[in-house]
Amino acid sequence: xxxxxxxxxxxxxxxxxxxxxxxxxxxxxxxxxxxxxxxxxxxxxxxxxxxxxxxxxxxxxxxxxxxxxxxxxxxxxxxxxxxxxxxxxxxxxxxxxxxxxxxxxxxxxxxxxxx
Amino acid sequence: xxxxxxxxxxxxxxxxxxxxxxxxxxxxxxxxxxxxxxxxxxxxxxxxxxxxxxxxxxxxxxxxxxxxxxxxxxxxxxxxxxxxxxxxxxxxxxxxxxxxxxxxxxxxxxxxxxxxx
Numbered sequence: 001x002x003x004x005x006x007x008x009x010x011x012x013x014x015x016x017x018x019x020x021x022x023x024x025x026x027x028x029x030x031x032x033x034x035x036x037x038x039x040x041x042x043x044x045x046x047x048x049x050x051x052x053x054x055x056x057x058x059x060x061x062x063x064x065x066x067x068x069x070x071x072x073x074x075x076x077x078x079x080x081x082x083x084x085x086x087x088x089x090x091x092x093x094x095x096x097x098x099x100x101x102x103x104x105x106x107x108x109x110x111x112x113x114x115x
Numbered sequence: 116x117x118x119x120x121x122x123x124x125x126x127x128x129x130x131x132x133x134x135x136x137x138x139x140x141x142x143x144x145x146x147x148x149x150x151x152x153x154x155x156x157x158x159x160x161x162x163x164x165x166x167x168x169x170x171x172x173x174x175x176x177x178x179x180x181x182x183x184x185x186x187x188x189x190x191x192x193x194x195x196x197x198x199x200x201x202x203x204x205x206x207x208x209x210x211x212x213x214x215x216x217x218x219x220x221x222x223x224x225x226x227x228x229x230x231x232x
Contacts, residue, residue: 031218041154041204043222055219090160094218100167101148101210101218106160 003027006091006107013081014115021076021110023091031096032074033104034066037088046089049074050096078112086114117142119209119223127229128197136192136226138207144168146212149183149190150220155203163205166190167212197230204228 004025013019031050037043047066048055063079088111092104118141128134151163166183174181178195207223
């Protein structure tokens with residue numbers, strides 16, 4: 001009955017590879033997100049996506065691309081992985097009540113290690 | 116531009132002590148929301164509280180309390196009678212009401228709280 005689930009929990013890969021992280025939410029929320037947490041615990045938004053639009057943090061390299069097959073899923077694809085991509089990636093979801101944002105519900109994170 | 120500052124990177128207390136985690140924010144929006152999240156050693160992010168900018172009433176939930184001072188742009192978090200299970204990294208975050216921003220949370224750098232027995 002996990003609300004926001006991510007797979008895999010751990011991902012170890014080599015530089016230059018392409019990888020994906022999957023995210024699913026069963027809360028019926030209409031907005032999903034990807035956040036990156038670096039080694040210093042700093043959390044930064046990467047993408048915000050609902051069925052209307054994708055909003056991209058301008059600092060995110062275009063090697064990162066979110067893909068949403070349906071409202072309950074937002075997967076993260078990463079091409080040509082680099083050492084600096086090593087981090088914990090969190091998926092989250094929320095319900096857009098118009099002008100009142102609901103709290104974000106986060107997944108448990110995916111720890112990506114690029115060697 | 117939004118900015119959240121948690122000046123205390125690490126705090127260590129002994130069990131049963133009270134501890135306050137500071138949060139200062141910057142925003143040009145007149146309406147916004149403030150949040151606190153807890154990240155225990157297991158790594159998940161747990162929502163604690165949401166407060167909108169028009170509601171300056173302090174809130175108490177068990178041993179947790181929050182003090183919102185719009186005049187000083189602060190949203191501080193106090194844990195009373197701390198327990199070892201409170202050990203975690205605590206994040207303060209800001210979200211503008213303007214939905215053109217995609218409901219994106221801007222996080223502070225986090226405060227690591229260590230409660231020793």
